[in-house]
Amino acid sequence: MNEAKRFNWAEWFLNYSLYIILGLLIVSVVVWDRTFLSWGNFANIMAQASTRGILALGVAGMIVYTGTDLSAGRILGCSAAISASLLQSTTYGARMYPGITAPLPLILPLVLSIIAAMLFTALNAFGFAILNMHPFIISLGTQLIAYGALCLYIDSQAGGAQPLANLDFRYIEFVNGSFDLGFTRLPYLVIYLAVCSVAMWVVWNKTVLGKNMFAIGGNPEAAAVSGVNVARNIFGVYLIAGVLYGIAAFLEAGRVQSVTTSTGLNYDLDAISGCVIGGVSFTGGVGTIPGVILGVVILQTINYSLYYLGINAYLQYIIKGVIIILAVAIDMRKYIKKK
Amino acid sequence: MKNSSLKSLVVGCVLVMAFALAAVAGQPKIGVLIYKYDDTYISTVRNALAKALENKAEVVMQDGKGDQASQNDQLDVMIARRMDGLLVNMVDAQAAAGVLMKIKNAGIPVVFFNREPDLNVLKNYAKAVFVGTNAADAGKMQGDIVKNLWDTHPEYDLNKDGKFQYVMFKGEPDNPEAIARTEWSVKQAEANGVKMDQIGQTFVCNWDTALAQVAMESALAANEGKIELVIANNDSMAVGAIAALSNVGYNTQGGGKFVPVIGVDATEQAIDAINRGIMSATVKQDGEAMGKALATIILNMVAGKPNLDGTDYSYDASGIAVRIPYSPYEGK
Secondary structure (H helix, E strand, O other), X not given: OOOOOOOXXXXXXXXXXXXXXXXXXXXXXXXXXXXXXXXXXXXXXXXXXXXXXXXXXXXXXXXXXXXXXXXXXXXXXXXXHHHHHHOEOOOOOOOOOOOOOOOOOOHHHHHHHHHHHHHHHHHHHHHHHHOOOOHHHHHHHHHHHHHHHHHHHHHOOOOOOOOEOOEOHHHXXXXXXXXXXXXXXXXXXXXXXXXXXXXXXXXXXXXXXXXXXXXXXXXXXXXXXXXXXXXXXXXXXXXXXXXXXXXXXXXXXXXHOOEOOOOOOOHHHHHHHHHHHOOOOOOOOOOOHHHXXXXXXXXXXXXXXXXXXXXXXXXXXXXXXXXXXXXHHHHHHHHHHHO | OHHHHHHHHHHHHHHHHHHOOOOOOOOOEEEEEEOOOOOHHHHHHHHHHHHHHOOXXXXXXEEOOOOHHHHHHHHHHHHHOOOOEEEEOOOOXXXXXXXXXXXHHHXXXXXXXXXXXXXXXXXXXXXXXXXXXXXXXXXXXXXXXXXXXXXXXXXXXXXXXXXXXXXXXXOOOOOHHHHHHHHHHHHHHHHOOOOEEEOOOOEEOOOOHHHHHHHHHHHHHHHOOOOOEEEEOOHHHHHHHHHHHHHOOOOOOOOOOOOOEEOOOOOHHHHHHHHOOOOOEEEEEOHHHHHHHHHHHHHHHHXXXXXXXXXXXXXXXXXXXXXXXXXXXXXX
């Protein structure tokens, strides 16, 4: 966040209170069930957070513009369907493309998945930057279009609508494999997340695109007056988000190993929650990449520990809801203080 | 703000502790993954199962929320918690290969149930069994009910053309149970000698009452007086269709105009509707029997006894699947 601040305990507590609370929550989980504290659980949480994290890295930029993206989940579903359909095992009789008899190189479906996602985010960018629609509205529309496209694609199989499964073993290994570190395993997924995070950190902090993005998010009129090409900046940020969605989709299809018409449902809300918990403000112009990652990991830790303690499924919703409301309440306070 | 946050935290922690399942020493830990909690039939299974395992095992149950990715996450946790046995109701049966691999690596006995994975995949793991129904049977039983209605109620043939004009409500587009029920109900009726004539497209209503009601309203707007029969893949949709019918004066209690409606599941709501005379019949998928069978089989597997010890069931031709039979319900 903003550097060169005088150290102030109250402010520090406000800025980090959520992490302190969550830290305490985790400690209480460990007190309740000591087996929770293990490298295996840590590796599981990080792997589960990876695809959501990559998606959140894309959504975060839109939130910096005071926008949002309700279509991220369905776009992920579409791209995941493309990846999975092209990478079904070539020995599986009912595969979508019987014409593919030799396994494709993994890079091709990845690239196609990215292109598909970029087409959708470009549509969102067009609505936002050119038609001046609120991102909430344009992405609401895009979400329906993406869902319809996904259903049509899945239904276009020779045998009718059926899940895209029986994936190529190389693909499953590429996504779900891990390095054995002796004391624990390091899932490849965590490495993919780390690479995307570093790349996005560079985009946000070291490029004109990133700096202008924050300027527009903070005050679009001022940014425009000072010579920033707002529309071009928006397209840039959205297309990069498309790349991230495509990567997340490729990995998610391999992680779940089956893509259906419900793949990606509500992933956008998880990504947005992660961003908000991580301090990306809905009031615009505020947010950091480490914050986003931390937010997603914290959200996944909550999920995981609720499962781990075997909490009543319906109560899980309530606890998560309370935590998200707390997060936004604190987020608002930061904004009020700034004014 | 600070203080109130801390207070919420304390309350939250207390809640977490209060509702966490107490570990009971000496009993096997059984993990149960349910595809979706708010499914009427699965709820029957869930409750019967919980009752059958009471005092015999420590049960940890999770709601997959209809999302395979969530279910995979829940499975990771179950394995990390070293469950002694697992009962898995897949969200997406096609994703079973990956799920089975994880369970096999952990060496935990597992019973898949309700949603049927490819049995050839399950055969890769010696400690895997499937308990379900035969998807086609529910449809066939509906077809037999159609024949029965046709023979006993000549007045149902409104236009006297010797054909049963019907509308069809299907569960989900890519669900194997929905596909089989849709196909076999009509095939079986035709095999029984009833001429079937579908009106309009099949309505795909995702097992949902509200969606079925909306679809039926539009069907009635277009074809009122021509629809002679409603076939639904489950009772929730059948009930939705009845709601639409009653809005335009059909299927009201105490006689008057009536369109026969057939569902599957024998939910409490459907049984009540049948007994009140506003629905014709349903096919009972015996959730109680399923729950009891699951409990017995998983406890056998955990204890190392023969899997089907103490049950009346036997494996079907596959050698690893147990089929719980359906039965028709046409009122008291």
